[in-house]
Amino acid sequence: MAKVKGQKTKGPQGVQNRHIYNRASYLYQAATYFASQPHDAVAKSSSASVAAPNTNGQNATQNLSRQMISSMRAVSLKAQIRQSPALKRTICKFCDTLLIEGQTCNSTVENDSKGGRKPWADLLTIRCKTCGNAKRYPVNAPRQKRRSLRNQEKDESKMDVTSDSPADGQALETLSTKRDS
Numbered sequence: 001m002a003k004v005k006g007q008k009t010k011g012p013q014g015v016q017n018r019h020i021y022n023r024a025s026y027l028y029q030a031a032t033y034f035a036s037q038p039h040d041a042v043a044k045s046s047s048a049s050v051a052a053p054n055t056n057g058q059n060a061t062q063n064l065s066r067q068m069i070s071s072m073r074a075v076s077l078k079a080q081i082r083q084s085p086a087l088k089r090t091i092c093k094f095c096d097t098l099l100i101e102g103q104t105c106n107s108t109v110e111n112d113s114k115g116g117r118k119p120w121a122d123l124l125t126i127r128c129k130t131c132g133n134a135k136r137y138p139v140n141a142p143r144q145k146r147r148s149l150r151n152q153e154k155d156e157s158k159m160d161v162t163s164d165s166p167a168d169g170q171a172l173e174t175l176s177t178k179r180d181s
């Protein structure tokens with residue numbers, strides 16, 4: 001019940017494209033499942049050889065997981081829905097690998113300021129082991145709101161100013177006098 005209430009505040013008709021959110025969520029969960037699968041399980045079922053099954057199995061589950069993430073992003077793009085920043089941080093945007101700390105990615109804190117003297121310059125660097133690309137996030141800075149929300153706030157403050165100013169009232173008066181005459 002609480003969920004429905006929360007969604008209703010966003011829009012009058014509840015959540016649009018609910019089935020697409022469901023599908024994206026399902027794909028993400030499937031990708032997490034495949035990424036967390038022990039490599040031996042798939043290797044045993046897929047091949048009987050003993051020498052190479054480990055790497056083959058690993059590649060198979062990794063590729064499946066990547067394929068799921070790729071589909072999820074395709075679905076989101078097609079429907080123009082936005083995934084949460086927290087979710088996007090768990091995906092490598094260069095190769096669609098699900099980033100699991102220690103398994104598919106390495107996280108370090110970097111500080112490029114002179115001698116590391118500026119504590120607010122700390123950057124969390126997440127490097128993907130599959131493709132070697134890294135994403136950097138500021139550690140201490142608060143996240144900026146997205147542009148559409150910032151613009152909305154600006155517009156609202158402008159609207160308040162104009163409605164309070166006497167210019168609008170005058171314009172209305174002149175209009176009404178014109179109608180009368």
Ligand SMILES: [Zn+2]
Nearest residue numbers: 092095128131
């Ligand atoms: Zn990657």
